[in-house]
Amino acid sequence: MAEARISSYLPPDIDPTKAPLAFGQRALPKLKEELQDPQLIMRQRALMALCDLVHDPENVYQAVNLCFLESLKDMLYDQDPTIREKTTEILHIIASHTVGREGILKNDIIIPLSHLLDDPVNICRRNMHQTFEMLSELPAEMP
Template sequence: MAHARISANLPPDIDPTKAPIAFGKRALPKLNEELGSPDLLTQQRALMALCDLVHDPENVYQAIEVGFLDNLKTLLLHHDSAVRQKTTQILYIMAVHNVGREGLIQNEFISALTELLDDPVDICRKNTHQIFGVMAKLPQGKIVKWAW
């Protein structure tokens, strides 16, 4: 007689470090809710999933419309270094796209990012410098002079 065995291992196609993503127009609003969660693991998983989604300029536009930038601005000062690192990585990827640069400038991210220039984590400082480098260029490649 055959016996059923249930494995304790996850299926090979499931990544436990990423949040499950909803389909269609509900994906980004759900991730935005998870970023505001008090649970650290939920925030980290949402940041990992968002990092994959913001490579598409359409998702960057939708993320700005949904209101991700407010949550990301607060996560820049998070006590967990992994959250700060993924947040700066997401902002860098968003800044590569023109719509992302405009969103960061309109939401006054420059002053929020300057606080990370002295961050104790190397990758956070590196990502912050890369964000400033990308934001300092217009789409045409001309350098913008910031009036600080």
């Protein structure tokens, strides 16, 4: 009779860098909790998922209202280059939306972002420059 064997390897179609997401209105609040997690892999997964979600303007609006920018501001000082890379990428995407530009300006993210001018990771510097470009070229919405 055949025996069942359980492999210690992950299935080939599962990406360990992707976080399992909640659906609907609970997705962003759950990611905000995971951004505060002490485990590095949890923060990295949350940033990867958030990076995918902020391409939707509705999610940008919800992220700004849920104070994600405060968490992202703190992550700019993280020692892990992946965290800094994904954080700057998210800020660049957010800066492409009017609500995001206003949120970045209101939360004083420009100074912490400028500390990455000398970052050893090229993509962090590139994302930082692209974010500044978006902030400078596209005007904020007038009240």
